[in-house]
Amino acid sequence: MKILAVDDELDMQPLFEQRFRKEIRSGQVQFAFASSGEQALKYMEANDHEAVLILSDINMPGMSGLELLEKIKNNVYVPPPVVIMITAYADAENHQTAMKLGADDFLTKPIDFALLKQKLNLI
């Protein structure tokens, strides 16, 4: 499974790599990282939308996670990637907007990695 994590916090990369250490080593998952919505879109274009799962932070300078979500969902990718939104602001409005724009799931920071793994297993 290819996962593209999008977050403006650069330390999210080593964190994901260590949290998913076993899964990466066993080849269960592969990670790619982008630090902004723009970068994420570029990666999607360049790699012919390899990623099947996109974890995106909502609050980022520039293109927000929600805008990225909208763009991804509006693009006719086949098959459509699963998008899980992650945000520090766990308010109803954010949640509703994300769902309306087509997010497949919604997680709040701090990320519960056990829960995330559970959700990934279901995909």
Next chain:
Amino acid sequence: MSIAPFLVSLFLLGYLDKQFKKISGATASSAVLRWLLLGCVVLLCVEVIFSADSFTRWIWDAALILLAVFMYLRADSLHTRTVLSGVAPFITLTLFSDVLEITSADNYRLWDDYIETAFFFSFLWMGAMWISHNKQQKALEKDRIRRDFEEAENKAIAQRKEQLEIMVNERTQELLAQKESLQKALEDLSLTQNQLIQQEKLASLGELTAGIAHEIQNPLNFVNNFSEVSAELVDELREEQQKELRNLDNENQIMEMLKDNLGKIRHHGKRADGIVKGMLQHSRTSSGKMESVDLNALADEYLRLSYHGLRARDKSFNATIITDFDPGVGSVNVLPQDMGRVILNLLTNAFYSVNQQLKTQPAGYEPTVWVSTKKLPRQVQIIIKDNGLGIPAKMIDKIYQPFFTTKPTGEGTGLGLSLSYDIITKGHSGEMILKSKEGEFAEFRILIPAV
């Protein structure tokens, strides 16, 4: 018969009476003079009744001489000099003719005509002197009246002066009281001003709180996460060590990661620490001390805080932030809390402005805020620009005035820009230049001396 000496005596007594009255106004001497007048009349009666001419003439002579001596002695105080010189020839002549008559009757008869003539002239002289005396008296009187008038005038002036003095004193008291009340008002005002500044700080701290919470949450998440994965890594390392066939590469890799993680934990711990410190610093009163501060880091910190602060309060808000920090700026001597407040204030305004603009023209509008720094030859420049509402030309003069705000009541204190302007111009000897076009953009350019 001694009609002439009698008349002259009467005249002189009357004259003296008048003079006395004139200088003292009292009538104390009048009684004496009245007795003397009576004496003169009695003497004349005695002389007529008893034909005692040969005897009384000497009394007349003595009386006239006494009067003349008295007048001479009091010449200065009674102004009798002219009258005295008027009667002097007559008295001398009377005395002379009397003495001549008794010493040599023959000669007297021989000289009689001359003496008569001399008497006639002495009377003329007396008259002339009297007229002259009266004229003099009139002049003196005029002079006296003038002096009296002047004196009265002086008195009136003195009185007026006194009145004025009292008025001036009253006015001075009034002014002093006014000055005191003004001073009191000024003290009250400066107290209020300090309170307002404190309030403004608290208000901006309120704006920051949400941003701060968000900013602290992120590093704390990392601290928690990295310590958790590190514990897992230690477990993995232990497992690895117990294997018969040890994979040293893997072990080293794990240990390297552990070390990195500890570094990250420390880094994010420090980050949270810095944010808390910054928050405390922001709420504290300015130390008033210039400190060498990495201006780019300061601007970046407040940029994040203000963006997340606004973001946390208004979920729908989003803006593109374009930063251009010149690494050449480096450390600059500033009042860190104050400078932070200025940047925060300008950014809050910029975000507010683009947000307002977004509400009125949503189609195709990209809310954008630019933050840039630049090292100039002698100055450091900070530009904070937004493509929001802009500032109408007619308001440009007012925006630095205290309490001027375009925000709805309760949303802004109206002190932000005025305080910022003071901090830059007075606190940092710098400049704050505004460029704006209504409905298009607003750009604040801060220039402070680079030391």
